Amino acid sequence: GAVVSQHPSWVICKSGTSVKIECRSLDFQATTMFWYRQFPKQSLMLMATSNEGSKATYEQGVEKDKFLINHASLTLSTLTVTSAHPEDSSFYICSASAGQGYQPQHFGDGTRLSIL
Amino acid sequence: GENVEQHPSTLSVQEGDSAVIKCTYSDSASNYFPWYKQELGKRPQLIIDIRSNVGEKKDQRIAVTLNKTAKHFSLHITETQPEDSAVYFCAAGQAGTALIFGKGTTLSVSS
Numbered sequence: 001g002a003v004v005s006q007h008p009s010w011v012i013c014k015s016g017t018s019v020k021i022e023c024r025s026l027d028f029q030a031t032t033m034f035w036y037r038q039f040p041k042q043s044l045m046l047m048a049t050s051n052e053g054s055k056a057t058y059e060q061g062v063e064k065d066k067f068l069i070n071h072a073s074l075t076l077s078t079l080t081v082t083s084a085h086p087e088d089s090s091f092y093i094c095s096a097s098a099g100q101g102y103q104p105q106h107f108g109d110g111t112r113l114s115i116l
Numbered sequence: 117g118e119n120v121e122q123h124p125s126t127l128s129v130q131e132g133d134s135a136v137i138k139c140t141y142s143d144s145a146s147n148y149f150p151w152y153k154q155e156l157g158k159r160p161q162l163i164i165d166i167r168s169n170v171g172e173k174k175d176q177r178i179a180v181t182l183n184k185t186a187k188h189f190s191l192h193i194t195e196t197q198p199e200d201s202a203v204y205f206c207a208a209g210q211a212g213t214a215l216i217f218g219k220g221t222t223l224s225v226s227s
Contacts, residue, residue, distance in 0.1 A: 034214050043205060043219045044160070093159065102148055102167055102211045107159040 003027055004096050006108025014116055015086060021079045021111045023094035029074035030096035034105065035067075038091040047092075050077040084115045118143040120208050122218025131227045135196050139206035139218050140188040146208040149182060149189045150215065154203045163204075164191070167211070196225045 003026040011019050023033055031052050036044040048069050049057045056069035066088075068080040077096075081088055093110035097103040119142040129135050141149075150165035166173045166180045166189065173180050177196075182189040189208075193200055203222050207215040 032212070044217045046214050046216065049214050097212065102165075104150060104162050104165055105215060106162070107152075109159050
């Protein structure tokens with residue numbers, strides 16, 4: 001149980017393109033999902049907390065107009081990188097927990113984004 | 117906000133030896149401390165977690181200890197095996213909220 005699916009797993013696109021990444025909880029409802037960014041050989045940096053039915057909470061330094069987050073249902077959150085540039089190239093990974101309290105976060109497989 | 121420090125950044129051990137990774141956190145409100153294992157190009161996998169009302173937790177070869185007063189927690193792996201080689205991340209946060217991760221420890225177990 002507690003499976004999180006992330007799609008796509010790999011994206012290569014031209015500079016200026018917008019890219020949408022989906023994060024789905026397959027066998028549980030996730031009131032809250034989290035989006036992280038990971039550079040090679042570095043840690044996971046929290047970008048934003050995505051709450052179902054409300055606006056996402058962004059971490060300091062993360063441009064909310066650049067990284068659009070939508071959490072329209074209890075099983076789906078999306079991250080859209082708008083007008084992507086080479087510096088946006090990174091590994092983006094989402095996580096979700098099954099509820100409140102001491103529920104572990106389960107991660108998706110991540111999306112490797114390469115902007116040419 | 118929370119800040120998590122993790123040491124060492126790299127750790128090399130011989131198969132069968134024990135490995136210890138240590139983390140400190142800054143926010144006394146944090147009450148949930150998970151450990152994740154990440155293999156190259158793969159998702160982080162939860163290997164063990166501990167809550168603030170517990171001082172120690174063990175699962176086969178893996179154990180975690182927590183010292184709330186000192187605000188530090190540690191991962192202990194005994195009888196290491198080559199398949200334990202990976203990057204390990206500690207994290208801290210309040211239950212149900214976002215986690216702040218340490219910078220990771222690359223563990224190499226040689227046979």
